[in-house]
Amino acid sequence: MNDSDEGTGHAARSKRADARRNEQTLLDAAAAVFVTSGVEAPVRDIAARAGVGTGTIYRHFPTRADLIIAVYRHQVEACAEAGPALLASSASPHAALRRWINLFVDFLVTKHGLAAVLQSDDAGFDTLHAYFLDRLVPVCAQLLDAAAGSGEIRSDLEAYELMRGVGNLCIGADSDPSYDARRMVELLVAGLGARVSEP
Known part of the structure; x- marks a missing residue:
């Protein structure tokens, strides 16, 4: 394996780790909003708590x-x-x-x-x-x-x-x-x- 392959593998692992962290942040935010406002709470409230746009939530969770x-x-x-x-x-x-x-x-x-x-x-x-x-x-x-x-x-x-x-x-x-x-x-x-x- 050359240095370029190692760099690509590290970048992919970092990207996966970042994606997992982002998803955990969304889930933490959604859980907190659901506890206070119920599961029908607007997605924009969850997005605001997580500090992301609503599109980010729909990319992770389509429904x-x-x-x-x-x-x-x-x-x-x-x-x-x-x-x-x-x-x-x-x-x-x-x-x-x-x-x-x-x-x-x-x-x-x-x-x-x-x-x-x-x-x-x-x-x-x-x-x-x-x-x-x-x-x-x-x-x-x-x-x-x-x-x-x-x-x-x-x-x-x-x-x-x-x-x-x-x-x-x-x-x-x-x-x-x-x-x-x-x-x-x-x-x-x-x-x-x-x-x-x-x-």
């Missing part, structure tokens, strides 16, 4: 469904990677669990929008739901085990049950402005505390 599905996968991966990182950086396993549940709530806002977008494609939604469970249930279980092991929460909790409970508390938040899903989830997490032995 709104493409964008929402990409954000969904992006958030699943972010939640999955956040679990171990929060355990390593938080003051306690219970604090890590609380912070992770907050990320999970943000994700659920987008997930509800996804269901509406894919309602005509049950197979596609089922595949994404299975991916979500495969990636996030083990992470939640790791956080629960750590918090239970430190004596901060009760030890008879199942990750899927907790995630399902959080999900149920988030349903309806978009249709009732007076309903504070985050407060309800905070109360649920506070109620996970270790049982006090009867005298």
Whole structure:
């Protein structure tokens, strides 16, 4: 291989890395806008947050469904990677669990929008739901085990049950402005505390 080939290969790798970073920036911006404004938020709002033109978003994601599905996968991966990182950086396993549940709530806002977008494609939604469970249930279980092991929460909790409970508390938040899903989830997490032995 001559120097010119090596230079071309390096340029191609750099271009791919730049494209991945740009896509991550778009997905981060879209996720933030979806959390505050819903999945029907104008593309121009996402573009403005990402600091790009709307054409850039359409080049990466030709349809709104493409964008929402990409954000969904992006958030699943972010939640999955956040679990171990929060355990390593938080003051306690219970604090890590609380912070992770907050990320999970943000994700659920987008997930509800996804269901509406894919309602005509049950197979596609089922595949994404299975991916979500495969990636996030083990992470939640790791956080629960750590918090239970430190004596901060009760030890008879199942990750899927907790995630399902959080999900149920988030349903309806978009249709009732007076309903504070985050407060309800905070109360649920506070109620996970270790049982006090009867005298």
